[in-house]
Amino acid sequence: MRGRRYGPAVLLVLTGAAVLRVTLFSDLYLRYVQAGLRPYLIVSGVALVLLGVTTAALRREAYEDEGQGHVEHEGHGGPDEHDGHSHGAAGPRVAWLLTLPAVALLLFPPPALGSYSAGREAAQRAAQGVGSFPALPAGNPVELSVAQFGSRAIYDSGRSLKGRTVRMTGFVTHGDDGTWYVTRLLVSCCAADATTSKVEVRGDDAPPTDTWVTVTGAWHPRGKLGSDAAWPPVLDATSVRQVKQPADPYEKR
Structure with missing residues (x-):
C-alpha cells in the first residue's frame, strides 16, 4: 500500500x-x-x-x-x-x-520532428502576392533560411536571388522521383503547429534521409512567379556538407 x-x-x-x-x-x-x-x-x-x-x-x-x-x-x-x-x-x-x-x-526525450512529419504535410505556402523584397546583404555566399530562400524564389519580382550564391542548412528529405530536398520545419509556438519549407537540390548526390546538411549554391529559376510551377524552389548546389543538428532545429515564422 x-x-x-x-x-x-x-x-x-x-x-x-x-x-x-x-x-x-x-x-x-x-x-x-x-x-x-x-x-x-x-x-x-x-x-x-x-x-x-x-x-x-x-x-x-x-x-x-x-x-x-x-x-x-x-x-x-x-x-x-x-x-x-x-x-x-x-x-x-x-x-x-x-x-x-x-x-x-x-x-528518453523524443527527437525533433523530421522527414516523417514533413512528408505527411501537403505543401503550405504563405498567402502572399508577388512583390519586391529588401535587398540581400552584400557578399557571397549569403546566409538564408530555407523559408527565406523559398519566399524570394517564388514571390520576389525584383529577382534578388539572381546571380547570388546562397547557403542554407536543413535536413534531407526525398521525393518519389529521386529528387531530394533541404527541408526545415517552421513553428509559431511549438512543434504542434509546425509547417514545412523545402528547397529542391540539384547537382549533388542525395545524402540519407534526415541527415543535416549545409548546402551552398545558386538559385535555379523555374515557373512563373507566384504560381504552382515555381514550387518547390530549386538550388543548383556547388557544395553539400554534412553538419550536426542545431540545438534549435526549427525556423521561426
Whole structure:
C-alpha cells in the first residue's frame, strides 16, 4: 500500500523532473517549443516538484495520524483495501501507468520532428502576392533560411536571388522521383503547429534521409512567379556538407 499511497506524489515529481531536465539542464526543450517559453517551463517544473514533495509529506502525516487511531481487525485488510477492490484513497492501481510518459520524457526525450512529419504535410505556402523584397546583404555566399530562400524564389519580382550564391542548412528529405530536398520545419509556438519549407537540390548526390546538411549554391529559376510551377524552389548546389543538428532545429515564422 505504501507505493500506491505516494503514487500521485511520485507522478508529480517525475513530471516536474522531466520538464526541468529538458529546460533547465539542457536545450532539449527547443525540440518542442520556442526559446521564449523556457522561463515558463522552468517555473512549471519547479512547481510540479514542490507540489509532489508537499503531497508526499501530507499523505505521510495523514496516514500516521490514521494509524495511531486505527485498530485493524483480524481477517480484514488495511484502509486501502475493501471487499477485494484495488482502489482506495490513493486511487486505482492503473493510475501508475501515467508515470510511464513522465519516465520516458525523463530518460528518453523524443527527437525533433523530421522527414516523417514533413512528408505527411501537403505543401503550405504563405498567402502572399508577388512583390519586391529588401535587398540581400552584400557578399557571397549569403546566409538564408530555407523559408527565406523559398519566399524570394517564388514571390520576389525584383529577382534578388539572381546571380547570388546562397547557403542554407536543413535536413534531407526525398521525393518519389529521386529528387531530394533541404527541408526545415517552421513553428509559431511549438512543434504542434509546425509547417514545412523545402528547397529542391540539384547537382549533388542525395545524402540519407534526415541527415543535416549545409548546402551552398545558386538559385535555379523555374515557373512563373507566384504560381504552382515555381514550387518547390530549386538550388543548383556547388557544395553539400554534412553538419550536426542545431540545438534549435526549427525556423521561426
